[in-house]
Amino acid sequence: MQAQPSLWQRSREAAYAEIARVAMELFLEQGFEQTTIDQIVAEAGISRRSFFRYFGTKEDVVLGDLAGQGELVREALEAVPDEVEPWDALRLAMQAVDALQIQPGVTLKIATMMYRTPSLRSRSIEKHLHWQALLVPEIRRRLAVGDDDPAPEAIVATAIACLDVAGERWVSGGGVGDLSVLYDRAVAGVRSGS
Structure with a gap:
């Protein structure tokens, strides 16, 4: 039987998915190059530092x-x-x-x-x-x-x-x-x- 992911892992995966969802909505609405990391973090309600914990670059979201x-x-x-x-x-x-x-x-x-x-x-x-x-x-x-x-x-x-x-x-x-x-x-x- 495979061990269940910890609460921390599940929380991290949920945060990753939410940031990616918000970013993709902005990319598709405004265009990739027109969307800034500042817009993504504001819309997702996180800090720039948090963004970079999940993604190395804006391109990595896509x-x-x-x-x-x-x-x-x-x-x-x-x-x-x-x-x-x-x-x-x-x-x-x-x-x-x-x-x-x-x-x-x-x-x-x-x-x-x-x-x-x-x-x-x-x-x-x-x-x-x-x-x-x-x-x-x-x-x-x-x-x-x-x-x-x-x-x-x-x-x-x-x-x-x-x-x-x-x-x-x-x-x-x-x-x-x-x-x-x-x-x-x-x-x-x-x-x-x-």
Whole structure:
């Protein structure tokens, strides 16, 4: 039986969720760059110091889960049977943690904000590099290649780039379509060389 989170942990998680909710409402209403940390803390009823206890940057409010999601993708990838080839194993791992899923409405607004705000794009790329560092060892193991072989890094970096391109295409298409289909098309294009 798993231990229940302590009262302190539950309080911290509730505060984190409330600050994130308030900030996201302001971002979606006013725009990311137009929203200040001072506005967020005033609306949430907290101090700047409290804000920075929960978030390192304003960008982390939007992208905070992205780093944690990388850990989940790594765990899902390690659970995929070894006989599944690397590209398919990566897709299954991303699918297992809903990285290829979208929620109409709010997801489009958030994704549009992310793809159109330079500081968010930059932080997103940084977090995807974290994903790459997490996933490469498992792909290297599956390929049974040494540390000097660039193939694992190339496969993981390309799969993540395909996910990013699919997200950008989905946003530019007004949120119409299936993100997983766009991802599969991007991967197929890379793998076929056309």
